[in-house]
Amino acid sequence: MHELSIAQSLLDIIVDESQRHRLGRVDKVRLRIGELAAVVPESLRFCFDLVSRDTVAGGAVIEIETVAVAARCDKCDLSFEVKERVFQCPQCGEPVFEMLGGRELEVVNIEGETGGEDG
Numbered sequence: 001m002h003e004l005s006i007a008q009s010l011l012d013i014i015v016d017e018s019q020r021h022r023l024g025r026v027d028k029v030r031l032r033i034g035e036l037a038a039v040v041p042e043s044l045r046f047c048f049d050l051v052s053r054d055t056v057a058g059g060a061v062i063e064i065e066t067v068a069v070a071a072r073c074d075k076c077d078l079s080f081e082v083k084e085r086v087f088q089c090p091q092c093g094e095p096v097f098e099m100l101g102g103r104e105l106e107v108v109n110i111e112g113e114t115g116g117e118d119g
């Protein structure tokens, strides 16, 4: 499953970050995911729950911000947002191949508690 390997690599980043910030527990993780990354937020949450069990990020709330796909037309140089996966210039009708964004898959920030035992 696609989302499982993504969840695993996100967890690696989160564990790294939490060590850097000396977090004893991660409460909330904010992710930015491009529409072209083809990630189903619900599956990602489910997979993340599985892989993060018994880690510092176990039970953390995952907030997902979806980033729209942007593209640029070769012919008329118009930059626009791709809606409903129609990869065509809205101005001149040319098919577009140059994507400016939409494949993002990153951890924006992590919130948690520093050190110590907590319940």
Ligand SMILES: [Zn+2]
Binding pocket: 073, 074, 075, 076, 077, 078, 089, 090, 091, 092, 093, 094
């Ligand atoms: Zn165009």
